[in-house]
Amino acid sequence: MPANPHTRSLKRQRFHFIGIGGSGMSGLAEYAMHLGCDVSGSDTVTQDTTNRLESLGARIFAGHAPGHIEGADEIVFSSAIKDDNPELLAAKSARMPLLHRSQLLANFMKGKNSITVAGTHGKTTTAALVTHILTCCGVDPVAVIGGAMLQNQSSIRAGSGNYFVAEADESDGSFLNYEPVLAALTNIDRDHLDFYGSFDNVKAAFKKYLMTSDPDVGVVCCWDDNSIREVSEGIGRPRLTYGTLLGSEVRAIDIQQSGMHTTFTAVVERDRFRCKLPLMGRHNVLNALCGLAVVRALGLDVRQASQSLESFKGVSRRMELLAETHDIRVFDDYAHNPGKIQACISAVRSAWPSQQITVVHQPHRFSRLETMYDLMAGSFRGADDVILLPVYAAGESPTRETSMESFASDLALSSSTRTHVLDDKTAACRLALQLSRHPAIILTIGAGDVWKVGHMLREQLVG
CATH class of the missing domain: 3.40.1190.10 (Mur-like, catalytic domain)
Structure with missing residues (x-):
């Protein structure tokens, strides 16, 4: 197999990743660094992925600003980046080379x-x-x-x-x-x-x-x-x-x-x-x-x-065991569509048929909840209690009024479970522990930052 001339030519190039902490972006940034590239990136939140990249030598900016792209040879973005992003606008204005994340990955695979x-x-x-x-x-x-x-x-x-x-x-x-x-x-x-x-x-x-x-x-x-x-x-x-x-x-x-x-x-x-x-x-x-x-x-x-x-040891946030005591286990999963959610709950129910299951769920994107409303409402069968947090918008605005209370009511009916609506992750952690009749399983499920509830639970249970 011949060497990839594209990757050979990457050394000393600087890539700037807009939204570098995203699940589809952070790996590309790390692989670019492995190939010898200089990497910078920006994101609105600090997370494990950005911390890791920074520890490897990437320059990470908090938030998005035109000055962050100065000195970059190519700008990498994903479909999650809005057209009015200030860094994307600045790059277009300066006629800097732009790469969608899929184009960069395709180049790496050549x-x-x-x-x-x-x-x-x-x-x-x-x-x-x-x-x-x-x-x-x-x-x-x-x-x-x-x-x-x-x-x-x-x-x-x-x-x-x-x-x-x-x-x-x-x-x-x-x-x-x-x-x-x-x-x-x-x-x-x-x-x-x-x-x-x-x-x-x-x-x-x-x-x-x-x-x-x-x-x-x-x-x-x-x-x-x-x-x-x-x-x-x-x-x-x-x-x-x-x-x-x-x-x-x-x-x-x-x-x-x-x-x-x-x-x-x-x-x-x-x-x-x-x-x-x-x-x-x-x-x-x-x-x-x-x-x-x-x-x-x-x-x-x-x-x-x-x-x-x-x-095989598994993948982070894919039915990842966060905490285990003699009577409570806490799992975290990235599941955010009906098939994934039902697969998680079914797997746990099959493993522990008689144990109580409490799910803490944060719906991901208004558009997904709106277009898959009925399927989402019916995807929690097997759970005893479902705690609902506000929608993780991922930059979206609701196209119509989405009442979490109404969704909770429909979910309770479709999935035959008890539902609870909360606005606060700390309160969700507290309620999940209160609801857990030992032995019990607690699942934190969603593609947003519901994982923080899982980490709060781990801190409460095992310190």
Whole structure:
């Protein structure tokens, strides 16, 4: 594989990232630093990602101002950055080179055998699993994903091999900017309707994504998903399927869950491999199967891959255990759409059928709550109590009046649970502890800053 001339030419370049702390931006910034680039960036909030980047040598600015971009060679932005952002406006006025984050990632992947992972949910965990499995198979991959891998406490893996694992973000259509050797697809749900306009348009975009793959290598996709079965027909690429249904070419049978661990048998043609996965839930079995299917599609050792699952440590904010006492466990998860939320609650309910489950949830974006209102209201089945915090706007304004009290009432009816509406994270922490009849599980769920409640709970429980 020839060296990437783009990455060779990056040394001594300065990239400025607008919104550097975001899940899709921080990993790119860190990988740019690994390549020898000078990195600066701005964000409105200080968080773990910005603290890490600063410790590695990045220059981090609090807030956005035109002066922050001075001296930069290229400006990197994401779709989350509004058109009136002062740094973006200044860069356009000065005719500075602008790169969407997807363009920078595509540049990084040039010259590598890239493997992209797309899907409405499960991308980060699946990409991390693929990275871990390929590492254990000895191919030393590069990876840039949307969450910190607990294997190395980073959202990147700076390997020296020829494989490059990356998430392909469907939310803004930018996953069509890549040219992967192998395209993996985990699921398709009714999300991002504010961007696509209809579910048919969502499915059409995923079909186009599958067709970005190498015609000789093709795609890996989940056979359990009805929409994937539909869009993966007639794509003119080899298709390797995985799932729990008959017909899956990489199939899981005999799935058993015990606490935070799951075991299953992976059936690959005539071979059977007993797998031990230190994660909860059927959805994580599917994520692991995707990793095994990727290995199968690449012609690597599936037995070795199956054995590697046991040593996977997980991803930050993906059913991450924050605190555990003799009678209370606290988990935190990034889940922010109905499928993800239901998967989290179902996994915990399966692991501890008789324990009380209290969920602290912060809806993410007004547009998501408005376009998926009924699905969101019905996604908390299995929880005993749901504490609702105000919507994390992520820069949006409500397009219509969204009453959290009305949503709580509809959620209670649709999900058969008790609901509580609070405006304050400290009060949510206090109420979650008051509601917990021991033994109990507390879940903090959302893509905003609801994780702060989880950290408050950890402080209260274990100091």
